[in-house]
Structure formats: C-alpha cells, structure tokens
Amino acid sequence: MTRKTEREFLAEYDPADYPAIAVTVDVVALTIREGALHVLLVDRAGHPYLGRRALPGGFVQDETLDAAARRELAEETGLRAGERALDRVHLEQLRTYGDPGRDPRMRVVSVAYLAFAPSLPDPRAGGDAAAAHWVPVAAAGALAFDHDTVLADGLERARSKLEYTPLATAFVQDEFTIAELRAVYAAVWGEDLHAGNFHRKVLSVPGFVEGTGRTAERGAERGGPRPKLYRAGDATLLHPALLRPATEERVR
Amino acid sequence: MTRKTEREFLAEYDPADYPAIAVTVDVVALTIREGALHVLLVDRAGHPYLGRRALPGGFVQDETLDAAARRELAEETGLRAGERALDRVHLEQLRTYGDPGRDPRMRVVSVAYLAFAPSLPDPRAGGDAAAAHWVPVAAAGALAFDHDTVLADGLERARSKLEYTPLATAFVQDEFTIAELRAVYAAVWGEDLHAGNFHRKVLSVPGFVEGTGRTAERGAERGGPRPKLYRAGDATLLHPALLRPATEERVR
DNA sequence: CAAATAGTGTCTTTTAGACAGTATATA
DNA sequence: TATATACTGTCTAAAAGACACTATTTG
Numbered sequence: 194m195t196r197k198t199e200r201e202f203l204a205e206y207d208p209a210d211y212p213a214i215a216v217t218v219d220v221v222a223l224t225i226r227e228g229a230l231h232v233l234l235v236d237r238a239g240h241p242y243l244g245r246r247a248l249p250g251g252f253v254q255d256e257t258l259d260a261a262a263r264r265e266l267a268e269e270t271g272l273r274a275g276e277r278a279l280d281r282v283h284l285e286q287l288r289t290y291g292d293p294g295r296d297p298r299m300r301v302v303s304v305a306y307l308a309f310a311p312s313l314p315d316p317r318a319g320g321d322a323a324a325a326h327w328v329p330v331a332a333a334g335a336l337a338f339d340h341d342t343v344l345a346d347g348l349e350r351a352r353s354k355l356e357y358t359p360l361a362t363a364f365v366q367d368e369f370t371i372a373e374l375r376a377v378y379a380a381v382w383g384e385d386l387h388a389g390n391f392h393r394k395v396l397s398v399p400g401f402v403e404g405t406g407r408t409a410e411r412g413a414e415r416g417g418p419r420p421k422l423y424r425a426g427d428a429t430l431l432h433p434a435l436l437r438p439a440t441e442e443r444v445r
Numbered sequence: 446m447t448r449k450t451e452r453e454f455l456a457e458y459d460p461a462d463y464p465a466i467a468v469t470v471d472v473v474a475l476t477i478r479e480g481a482l483h484v485l486l487v488d489r490a491g492h493p494y495l496g497r498r499a500l501p502g503g504f505v506q507d508e509t510l511d512a513a514a515r516r517e518l519a520e521e522t523g524l525r526a527g528e529r530a531l532d533r534v535h536l537e538q539l540r541t542y543g544d545p546g547r548d549p550r551m552r553v554v555s556v557a558y559l560a561f562a563p564s565l566p567d568p569r570a571g572g573d574a575a576a577a578h579w580v581p582v583a584a585a586g587a588l589a590f591d592h593d594t595v596l597a598d599g600l601e602r603a604r605s606k607l608e609y610t611p612l613a614t615a616f617v618q619d620e621f622t623i624a625e626l627r628a629v630y631a632a633v634w635g636e637d638l639h640a641g642n643f644h645r646k647v648l649s650v651p652g653f654v655e656g657t658g659r660t661a662e663r664g665a666e667r668g669g670p671r672p673k674l675y676r677a678g679d680a681t682l683l684h685p686a687l688l689r690p691a692t693e694e695r696v697r
Numbered sequence: 698c699a700a701a702t703a704g705t706g707t708c709t710t711t712t713a714g715a716c717a718g719t720a721t722a723t724a
Numbered sequence: 725t726a727t728a729t730a731c732t733g734t735c736t737a738a739a740a741g742a743c744a745c746t747a748t749t750t751g
Contacts, residue, residue, distance in 0.1 A: 387743095416750035417749050
C-alpha cells in the first residue's frame with residue numbers, strides 16, 4: 194500500500210509511461226434535402242485514403258468531447274460558433290471505435306457523434322469546409338477508415354430514435370407542418386407512412402408537437418388545404434412510441 | 446495539395462505532434478444476487494481518490510476496446526479467459542467519458558462498458574481481484590472520478606434494454622423459470638410485476654424464451670407447483686416490447 | 698374542373714393490464 | 725391443513741392500422 198501523499202503522487206506521475214493513443218471525434222451529420230436523407234462528408238486531401246470520402250472529424254483538443262464534435266461540425270459546415278443554425282443542431286454521442294489498425298498511422302480511438310440538423314446551406318467555400326458536401330446516404334459508400342461502419346451505426350441509431358423520441362423535429366424548421374414531419378420519418382425509415390393515421394398519432398402523443406394557431410401560406414404544390422403549423426413540444430420521450438412497421442424481420 | 450506518396454507520408458508522421466491523451470476502459474458489471482441488483486466495485490489502493498470505491502478499469506493495451514473491457518472484467522473477478530462463466534457475460538459499449546479534469550493526473554478518455562452476468566462467485570482473493578466486491582447498487586454511491594455518472598448511465602441503459610431486448614436472460618442461468626426472469630425485471634426496474642400477466646406476456650413474445658420440456662426439481666420455498674424450465678430463444682429484439690409501467694413520469 | 702392533400706370518423710385487431718380461479722406444491 | 729405459487733381464463737381499455745370521407749386548395 195502506498196504511503197505517498199496525493200501531492201507527491203501527482204508530481205511523480207508520468208504520462209509517458211502509458212501507450213500513446215490519439216483521440217479523435219468523427220461526426221455523422223444528417224439532414225434532409227429534397228426529401229432524401231443526406232450525410233456530411235469530406236474529401237480527404239492527404240494520406241491515408243487520399244481522395245476517398247470520410248466523415249468529418251479531427252483531434253480532440255483541450256475541450257470536452259461534445260465541444261470537440263460541435264467544433265468539428267462548425268469547421269466543416271462553415272457555420273460559426275454562436276450562429277443560430279449551429280446551435281439548433283442536435284448532437285449526441287454515438288459510440289467509440291478503437292480497433293488497432295483502423296488507422297494505419299497509429300493507434301487512434303475515435304469518439305463518433307451523431308448530429309441531426311434542419312436543412313443547412315452548402316458548406317462555405319474556403320477553409321476546412323472547402324472539401325465538404327452533403328451526400329445522399331444512398332450514395333455514401335466506400336468511405337475511408339471504418340467510416341462505413343460508423344455511418345451504418347449512426348443511421349440505425351437515427352431510425353431507432355425517431356421511434357421513441359421527438360427528434361424528428363430536429364430535422365425541420367422551428368415551425369413545421371405534420372406533412373413535413375411525416376416526410377422526415379419517410380426519409381429516415383425509407384418507407385412511406387399512412388398520412389391520416391400518422392397525423393392523428395402525432396397529435397395524440399402528449400408533448401410531441403404543439404399548435405401555433407397559425408397556418409401555412411399556401412397548400413401543397415398540386416393542391417390541398419393550407420396545413421396548420423406546429424412547433425416542437427416539451428416531451429423528451431414519445432409515449433406511446435411511433436414504432437416502425439415490419440419490425441418482425443429485424444427481430445432475429 | 447500534397448504530392449507525397451502514402452509511404453513517405455507515414456514515415457514522416459509523428460504521433461508526438463498530437464496531444465497526449467490516455468485511453469482507459471471502465472466496466473459497469475451488473476449481476477443479481479439474492480434478488481437485488483449488484484455492481485462490481487474496487488477499492489482504490491492509490492491516489493487519486495485513495496480508499497474510495499470505483500468501477501473496475503484500466504488502460505487500453507494493444508487490443509480492441511471490447512477485448513480490453515473483457516480483460517479488465519476477468520482480472521477483477523478472478524475469472525480466467527476461456528472460462529465458461531466469463532464467456533457467458535454479455536458485454537456492450539456504454540458511452541465514452543472524456544471531460545478535461547475528470548482525472549487530476551492527466552487527460553484521460555474512458556470508454557465505459559456495460560456487462561450483464563448471471564450470479565458470479567465472489568472475486569477470488571489474490572491478484573488484482575483482492576479489492577473487488579459485488580455491492581448492491583442501492584449502496585453504491587460516492588464513487589471515484591465521474592463514476593457515479595457512469596454507473597447511473599449504465600443502470601438506465603440496463604433498464605431500457607430490458608424493455609426491448611431479451612437481455613434479462615443474460616442475468617439468469619442457462620435454464621430458468623419464468624419467475625426467475627420476472628425477478629430480474631423486478632430487481633432492475635425496482636418494481637414488482639404482475640406474475641400472471643408477465644408469464645403470459647413472456648411466452649407470447651416470439652423467440653424470447655423456448656421451453657425445455659423439463660420441470661424444476663421443486664416448487665417455491667413455501668409451496669406451489671414445480672415450474673417449467675425455459676432457455677433463451679433466438680430473438681435479438683422483443684416484439685412487442687415489455688414496456689416499463691409509469692412511463693408518463695419520465696417523459697418530460 | 699380534375700387532382701392532390703389536410704384532417705377526421707369509424708371499424709377491426711392487437712396488446713396491456715386488472716382480476717379471478719384452479720391445480721400443485723411446501724412447511 | 726394453511727399458504728404460496730404456477731399458470732390460465734376473462735374482461736376492459738388503449739393503441740395500431742386499414743379504410744373511407746369531407747373540405748380545401750392548386751394548376
């Protein structure tokens with residue numbers, strides 16, 4: 194049993210005694226554009242995987258992991274800290290990837306984050322964001338490192354969270370119609386939902402959405418009544434949940 | 446744009462250019478003993494937090510993160526790799542904690558794991574396991590580092606996973622009765638469940654449990670028919686799920 | 698006007714949960 | 725024998741999902 198004081202112990206402690214592992218954050222940033230789910234990807238400008246697409250990410254600095262993820266997202270999208278669009282992005286930790294060999298340079302442990310954003314502008318030219326673009330998830334394959342796995346995990350998390358949380362509202366603007374919300378579910382789940390039942394269901398879940406008393410400027414493109422506008426309610430969990438259909442196939 | 450080859454690039458790459466961060470794994474290992482949920486804790490033998498209880502954990506070596514977690518669990522419980530009891534333990538990644546200052550010695554990023562185990566023997570004396578014990582979660586407070594938070598996150602994950610996965614079977618032996626399974630839910634959720642409804646519900650979820658055709662040696666302590674024995678089925682998700690009662694209160 | 702959509706009504710099926718009842722063990 | 729338990733039956737309420745219908749807006 195040691196008899197050192199804590200002060201003595203800290204003075205003698207040498208970080209170099211432990212193996213060097215780099216820690217990075219990678220961000221799976223999702224948004225919906227023209228009805229399709231998109232992910233933010235960057236073109237790698239250096240080795241390894243030069244020219245391949247990758248999730249945006251970088252080394253963790255003297256900051257929390259959450260802050261590192263938000264900073265990377267800001268840098269790649271060109272949004273500035275404090276900007277409203279960036280503040281509205283929902284960020285949550287996804288999981289951590291650390292297999293030896295996942296990066297040929299050295300041992301890198303990457304903490305992946307998942308971001309849900311309303312439709313954002315194209316990343317601004319100049320700076321880090323030059324090589325970033327929104328890519329339809331259907332066309333996002335063959336990524337660098339183990340990012341195919343990270344993206345797949347992020348998509349599954351997103352699909353799942355739509356079931357039991359109100360996070361679909363993170364993909365739409367402050368005020369939205371029920372049809373816009375339904376389009377989020379359709380894009381993320383990859384299947385259409387019955388409009389009438391969806392409508393009633395959303396309104397019946399306490400705290401999911403709240404009415405604004407206002408109505409959209411105009412109806413749908415090819416006709417229809419002007420829909421009411423809603424904003425996100427105060428629920429953090431949906432009860433009862435909106436379960437995906439066809440769960441049977443995923444069960445075994 | 447670089448013109449180096451990948452070989453040249455790797456040769457020049459210097460890990461020391463990046464901030465030194467230590468990577469550890471911590472394990473929230475849960476089991477049920479005498480009807481109460483227990484967590485595996487160690488008494489810290491050194492600074493910082495000398496004498497405080499902590500989650501078992503340690504530095505990641507040249508191994509996957511999952512392997513590091515299983516190794517730490519084996520070391521602290523005294524179970525040896527390849528031992529059947531250890532192989533049966535369900536391990537999954539919980540989340541990663543990396544706030545600057547969470548360890549006063551240096552920047553430490555900890556990947557936390559969650560383990561579900563059937564009732565295990567007391568950690569063996571000798572070696573690292575000397576200071577480890579199973580502690581009722583109700584009595585597990587004031588842990589070292591941010592381990593109170595890690596434990597709380599692990600408990601919430603465990604409660605939640607019991608709802609929609611068959612993981613309750615990871616807490617019981619290979620063959621079990623419906624009442625034993627119900628005791629797992631009661632211990633993890635902290636509330637009793639209606640025996641009759643639970644029984645029918647478990648049997649009605651496809652792939653949750655399958656009958657063995659066998660019957661327990663004897664009935665309950667104070668009387669009752671000898672219950673049938675079941676083993677885990679092949680479902681990976683419960684559909685429909687077994688939802689916790691009183692969800693309303695957790696919703697906002 | 699034709700077509701599309703918002704929003705509501707209704708019916709059926711599934712599921713959750715309350716409660717009761719019977720048979721079978723135990724001390 | 726008294727009591728606890730396994731397991732099943734039955735009823736009600738909640739919820740999911742299919743389908744139909746009206747009113748409203750668009751080109």
